[in-house]
Structure formats: structure tokens, C-alpha cells
Amino acid sequence: TRYVYRFGGGVSDGGKGDKNLLGGKGANLDGMASIGLPVPPGFTISTPVCALYYDAGESFPESLKAEVSGGIAHIEGITGKKFGDAADPLLVSVRSGARVSMPGMMDTVLNLGLNDATVAGLAQVSGDARFAWDSYRRFIQMYSDVVLELDHGRFEEALEIAKEDRGYHLDTEMGAADWQALVGEYKALVQELWGKPFPQDVHDQLWGAIGAVFGSWQSERAKVYRRLNDIPGDWGTAVNVQAMVFGNMGDTSATGVAFTRDPATGEAAYYGEFLINAQGEDVVAGIRTPQYLTKAARERAGAKPLSMEEAMPETYAELAAVFDLLERHYRDMQDIEFTVQQGKLWMLQTRSGKRTAKAALKIAVDMASEGLITQEEAVLRVDPAALDQLLHPTLDPKAPRDVLTKGLPASPGAASGKVVFDADTAEKWAAAGEKVILVRVETSPEDIHGMHAAQGILTARGGMTSHAAVVARGMGRPCVSGAGSLAIDGKAGILRVAGREVKQGDIVTIDGATGEVMLGAVPTVQPELAGDFGTLMLWADAKRRLKVRTNAETPLDCRTAREFGAEGIGLCRTEHMFFDSARITAVRQMILAEDEAGRRAALAKLLPEQRSDFVQIFEVMAGLPCTIRLLDPPLHEFLPHEEAEFAEVAAAAGLDVATLKRRAAELHEFNPMLGHRGCRLGVSYPEIYEMQARAIFEAACQVAEETGAAPVPEVMIPLVATRKELELMKAVVDKAAQAVFAEKGRTIEYLVGTMIELPRAALRAGEIAEVGEFFSFGTNDLTQTTLGVSRDDAGSFLTTYVEKGIYARDPFVSIDVEGVGELIKLAADRGRATRPGIKLGICGEHGGDPASIAFCESVDLDYVSASPYRVPIARLAAAQAAL
Ligand code: PEP
Ligand code: MG
Secondary structure, eight states: OOOEEEEETTEETTTTTOHHHHHHHHHHHHHHHHTTOOOOOEEEEOTHHHHHHHHTTSOOOTTHHHHHHHHHHHHHHHHOOEETOSSSEEOEEEEEEESSOOTTSOOEEEEETOOTTHHHHHHHHHTOHHHHHHHHHHHHHHIIIIISOOOHHHHHHHHHHHHHHHTOOSGGGOOHHHHHHHHHHHHHHHHHHHSSOOOOOHHHHHHHHHHHHHHHTTSHHHHHHHHHTTOOTTSOEEEEEEEOOOSOSSTTOEEEEEESSOTTTOOSSOEEEEEETOOHHHHHHTSSOOEESSHHHHHHHTOOSOOHHHHSHHHHHHHHHHHHHHHHHHSSOEEEEEEEETTEEEEEEEEEOOOOHHHHHHHHHHHHHTTSSOHHHHHHHSOGGGGHHHHSOEEOTTSOOEEEEEOEEEEOSEEEEEEESSHHHHHHHHHTTOOEEEEESSOOGGGHHHHHHSSEEEESSOOTTSHHHHHHHHHTOOEEEOOTTOEEETTTTEEEETTEEEETTOEEEEETTTTEEEESOOOEEOOOOSHHHHHHHHHHHHHOOSEEEEEOOSHHHHHHHHHTTOOSEEEEETHHHHTSTTTHHHHHHHHHOSSHHHHHHHHHHHHHHHHHHHHHHHHHTTTSEEEEEOOOSOGGGGSOOSHHHHHHHHHHHTOOHHHHHHHHHHHOOSOGGGSSOTHHHHHHOHHHHHHHHHHHHHHHHHHHHHHSOOOEEEEEEOSOOSHHHHHHHHHHHHHHHHHHHHHHTOOOOOEEEEEEOSHHHHHTHHHHHHHOSEEEEOHHHHHHHHHTOOTTTTHHHHHHHHHTTSSSSOTTTSOOTTTHHHHHHHHHHHHHHHSTTOEEEEOSGGGGOHHHHHHHHHTTOSEEEEOGGGHHHHHHHHHHHHO
């Protein structure tokens, strides 16, 4: 087998540009080379070598050495330089590159191949000793950091001191001799911290860097990132070795990063930043403030330094042509790194650009409209989970704001929370239920867990392409970066801005769309659902088979869900209406009643209340199917548990405290989840279900009468295990229906069905379907009863289970296809066998999870039901599942 794939100079060994083999970066370098773009020559060590390396106890396969030599010879042949040649040395970069871009991994070593001898050659050939020594010190600094893993703070410190000693402020003031002296200090630092001299053999340097790339695959940061993004550990990373080109060889040289469309808004305009006379990491690290790529962007920002379009018009035009070529070739928005070396443009990288949900939507819709992709592809391009970002509120433009400062609008959305200054605190506070804003000078991959835990991220340094900005956009966290006027003292827990102080724990708000940072919490408004969002949703609706309903019980939730496109109610949990403060007393009287007569008296008070709830819901859902579940939770949930509450509750219900306490004690259960709940309540107290059924049918008749649009109630019995339970409960409901229809002189179409949320019900679905007219899979309870894992107590150990790979994902979030899924499939088959065409849906939380929706499609359910804000996610996921 071959391990090394060459590219550049008319060669592209990678063939089809297979990402799985070459990693994303390698595949794209190969791809660019294959379409004739100016790519510095290089080679890629394929991803399978990473697994071989670990399997062999961190050593390389036998034949790799020769292949790498062949790769170096390829670069030497094209550049005419020799690796390690003291007269005219070849310098290379070494970069990692997994199938997907992974901020947790070793990123880049530049200028590899410099040593005490070659530095002189570089000075000679370039005619610029300052450049040569600067390159050498950068190389030692990077190599020490990412390969040798020495404390980079010490190197930065040494540089600061060197400048201070000389009375300099800027790196640009350092001359050749200054850099040369610093190289001496850096080498001494390496000796001190590493215990060995800095490697002078260029081949040792190269193999050290290659080993470090593979080593970084198993770093803690990379593991965290993989866990958060569901990336398998066995993918491995590739290593890319490539000839160096220099953006820091004077004023006709430059380096930059660019997107072919705006990654924040999706606008079809080139977007990017560049720096004249600089190396790549200068742009990303945010040390110097980058210049704009286009004149329009510069003017919009009111910035002075010339844009690339103005400063280097010819190279810019060449670059713009490359952008268009790349977009047409890859049929997606590209994120590009380029360097101009003494007027010559080089492409260093291209990849599909990370983007906000808003941009993803706009780019998908625009590209389909431009004919670059099909509508199906557009539907498949948008991650349903990312829609969440768009569905949530943004800052109310009319609300007063106490603006502290303004930074760059790095990732849109608004967030308020308590200020914290480090990632660990962010994680800790968030775990305790606090909303936090992570405030850092700049972020690094070590901060990822804190960024994930935070509502939003604020940094003092870094541009739109800084680590904070890129990662926040990917995670869907609002971010304001580069708020330069913030003086952050993390140790003291204080941030100073414009003469004011904000302490750790104080609340701030950030607006990732404008870059504003405000003191206190600012109110929000609902999002805009028309435009591109509406268009993509229409395309999705045309592709999906599954219907999408909502879990809702208040008129407000029903209205929200309908605006989001819900096609009915899949679950109305009637007990939520019982908790209403105006009704709870009657509910308690019902529970505390000693006999049926007492219960009926209390239920009579509840009837008109429930009826009016249903009237409102039926009105909002005009004519759409509404599944209404009869009472499910155990009765003691409605009684007080704290000593202090007893007296007040007893008085309100007209009872003495002793009776209330006795009843509460009688109703106490050791395991309420498996106790007196669900249809077991209806079996014990049929009058409760009778009242609820009556309320449903009276409301339905009333709405039919008033609006002419008859609702279609689907009365659902919870926690059924046996056919007999359902038979008894259906008789209660049917009897109530007949009575109401006789009184009102009209009939309403309705169904009586059951939830399938117990394994026994799934197994006996065949006979249950003889009675039940529909099934709705209550996968919350079905998961806990199938796995024997309490849904309320699972939090403490399920994360460990997922970390250890026992379950691939939290089974309460994404359906356990092998276990719970098998029961669903079996129940669906058995139900259909008895009652062909029986209506089947899902109403557990899984109804809003894209992976679970794909499963529902595979077993041919009729609909999924999700909470209102997840309805659009479900619509898109259902379309993707069908495509
Ligand atoms: C379920 O169990 O999946 C369900 C939808 O019912 P609840 O969450 O109310 O128990
Ligand atoms: Mg349930």
C-alpha cells in the first residue's frame, strides 16, 4: 500500500481527492493542484498511517521513510531547492488534516528546515538577513510550542524583554542582529526546558513534526472536540508537508484568509482579511489588526488602511478569479488561505467554510437559485440542529442598552449571562444552572469546553477569523471578538472598560450581530421566519413524507407551533392544565375526596375550565388533528410536600391539616414512575377520564358550532400495558362522547388510541390495535422502561456511559435504535397486521431529534411530534430522511 500522495507542479497523486484517505486539507490541496491552481508543491501522508502508528506503539510503518524521501524529492525537483542545503535551503510547512477540520489538533509548523547553517543560506538567497533570522526564530518558537510542547509563554516573554531592552514597541523594529540574538536566547530556552539542544538535523525536525501531528490526534483537546462533534476516534489525521512560500518578503508580499461568501450573513460577497508583509499566523492570531480584502468592506467599516483590492489590484483580480473557480469546482462556499510572495499568488488551502445557520440557509437558497446546486442539495446542506440558532430571539431593538464597548460581530445571536474569565469556571457555573458569558483576551483550543458551556463568548483580541470567532460560529454560540478596549484581569476577576468595572458574576449582554457589549440583561424579540428560511422550509416540505406535529398545551405554544408549520398536535399533556393556580384547589379537592360523590363534585368544577382550554386549542389548530392525552402523573404530584405548605393548602381546600397529611402519606409512592399513574388512574377513578372526555367533546362541538371547522380529537390513553386496560378506558371515552353528542345534537369524528410506552404494550401491540385506533410512541417512558434507566436520575451516569461508548448518544436525546427502536418496529408491524393503515406517531422528546426522525422514516411512521421550537428542525430533518 501507498502512504504518501504528492501534489503540485502538474502532479496530483490523490486522484479523486478522497477526504477519508487524504484528510480534508490534503484532498483539497490535491484538488486545487488538479485544476491547475498555483499550489506550492508538497505531499500528504494518508490518514490510515495514523492508526498504524498507534497500533504499532507510536512507530511508523517500514516503508514510510522511503516514501517521505520520495515526497521531499518531488518538492526539491519543482522548487530547485534542497532540504537541508546550506546554500539554498528548501523550507517546508507541516500541518495536520483530518477528514473534518478539528481545532483541537496540532495545526501548523512553518519554516521547517531552518538551522544554524541553512539560516545563512536563506539570508543569502533572499538577500534579506532580517527576514532569514526572523523566520528562524519563528520556527524555533512554533516548533518548541507544538512539537516539543514547551511553555510558549517563556518564548513570548523573551521576545517582549528583547524589545523592551532595545526600547522597541513593535516586532517590525527588530533588525537582523536583534533577531539573531533572540535565536540564541530561544536555543538556550529549549536547552533549559527540554534538556536537549534544538534539533539541527532537518530530517529529525521533519520526523519530530510528523510524530507531533499524529500525537495530537490523541490530545485531550482533540478528544473533547471529537466527543462534542460526534467524530469517531478511529478516523485519524493526515499530515501535509508542503514547500514554504513567504508572505513576509517585503511590501509586494502578503498573506490572507478569505471566504467566497460572507460566513456570518451568507451574503454573496468576497469576505476576508489580509496583511502585507506577514506570515499566515499573524492574521489568525490577531496580533496585528488585519486589513480588508475588498474596497466595499473597507468603506463600510470606515477603515483607513487600503484593502487588497486597492493595494494589489492585479493580484486581487487573480484571487477573485480563483474564488469563482473554486466555488464552481466544489459547489460550496470556500474558506481559503493564500499567500502572495513578491507579487506571485499561491493558494495554501481551501475547504468548505464554516458558517452560521443564517449564512448556511442563505448560501443554500442562493446557490440553488443560481443553479449551482439543486433544491434537494440545498435541503441537505443545512444542518437541522443549527436552525435552532435562527428560531431563538434576538435583542429587542427598542429596549434600552447600556453599551460598554463594541467589538467585531463574530457570530450572530444575542446572549446574556454572568461574566466568567476562564473555561473551567464557565463549565462549573453552567453545570450549576447559571447562564455565563466567557470573557477571554483571546481563546485557544484549550477553552473549547468553556465555550460550549457558555451562552456566548467575548474576546478582547482577534479578528473575524480568530479561533474564538470560528469555533463560536461552528457551535452556534454568539460571539463578539476583538473588543480592544476591554482590559481583562482574569486573576483578579475584573474587567475594565471605558472607566467602568465589571466583576466576575456581573451580568452582561453581547450582540453577535452588531458587536455590542452591554451591561445587564437586554430583552429580546422573536425571530423573522420569512425569507430564506421560509423558502428552504417550502422546499423541505415538498420532499418529506412524515407529517410534523407539536407537543403543546397552551394556546400560545399552539400558535407558535403553527407559525413554525406544525400540522396538528401530537401530544397535549392535560395535567399541565391541572397545575394552573386557579384550578389546583379543585384538583386537590378531587384528590382528597373520600368517595366517588366527593370526586365528582370537584370534577364538576374542573369541567368548564378544561372545556375552555380545549376550545382555545381547537380554535388555534382549526380543523387539524389534535391528540389529547388523559391524565398521566400520579396524584400526589398535585399535593404539597413541604410542611410549610400544608396549612395554607388545607385551608384553601376546606379541610383540616391532619386529613391532608394523612392523604398525602397514603398517596406516597417509592417509585412513582412505575406507580399509580397513567391509565391506572383511569381504571381506579373512571370519573376523572369521563370528565376529561366530556370536556374534549363539549369543546369540539362548541368550536364546530362557532367556526364551522370541526376539530378532529384523538383521545389518547397513557401507560397502557394490556388490551383490557385500553378496552375499559375506551368504553369510558365512547360513553362520554355518545352522551355529549346526544345533548348537543351533533356528532364529531374522533379516535381513541393509546401511547406505546411500555415494553409489554409493544409486544402485545397486535391485540392492543384491535381496540386502539392509533398508536403514539411515548419514547421517553419507553426508553426508561426498556433500558431500566430512570429518566429523572440518568444524568449522573449516562455521560460516563456515552464517554465509554456503551451508548453512542444519550438514549433520552437520540433514540436507541437497537433496543427501543426494535420494540417500535415490532409494535408498528404487529399493530399494522391487525389494523392495516393504523395511524402511528412518536411524541417523546425524540420527535425533535434529527437522527431519531431518520429512524421514524425508516419504520414508516406517519408523523413525529416535537416541541414548538423544534418543529422546523423536524420538518427539515424529515425531508433529509426522505431524500
Ligand atoms: C413519553 O413518555 O414519551 C411521553 C411523551 O410522555 P411523558 O413525557 O409525558 O411521560
Ligand atoms: Mg410518558
